[in-house]
Amino acid sequence: MDIRKINDAVSVAPQLMVDELAAVAGLGFRTVINNRPDGESFDQPPASAVAAAAQAAGLAYHHQPVTSGGLTVDDVLHFRELLATAEGPVLAFCRSGTRCANLWALAQAGNCNPDEVIAAAADAGYDVRGLRQILQSGF
Secondary structure (H helix, E strand, O other): OOOEEOOOOEEEEOOOOHHHHHHHHHOOOOEEEEOOOOOOOOOOOOHHHHHHHHHHOOOEEEEOOOOOOOOOHHHHHHHHHHHHHOOOOEEEEOOOOHHHHHHHHHHOOOOOOHHHHHHHHHHOOOOOHHHHHHHHHOO
């Protein structure tokens, strides 16, 4: 698993496999958010299988499919709501973690110091500098 910590509340990762969910719980995560639509690639497990494994491991699970390259304001607002209500720490995953890092950054928009958000994402290995204008102005 390639888990990248953004802050104490949120980490992101590439695709989690069913047999990794018990280890995720063992690392102290309480909630998993799956941002991949089913069928995005042939080698990903279906969301229902990930949900069952997460629940068996004692994790809360949310499936919020977001199309790669097609983030919408509704996607960001829904992700913001999930983060606000989820028991943390939260681990969000997608194909590479980039979609989740972008969602996290955008969920901070309007209520953040853009430099701090950009730095946190960069420390986790994600470049969100292109989101600076939205981070400053919000939605």
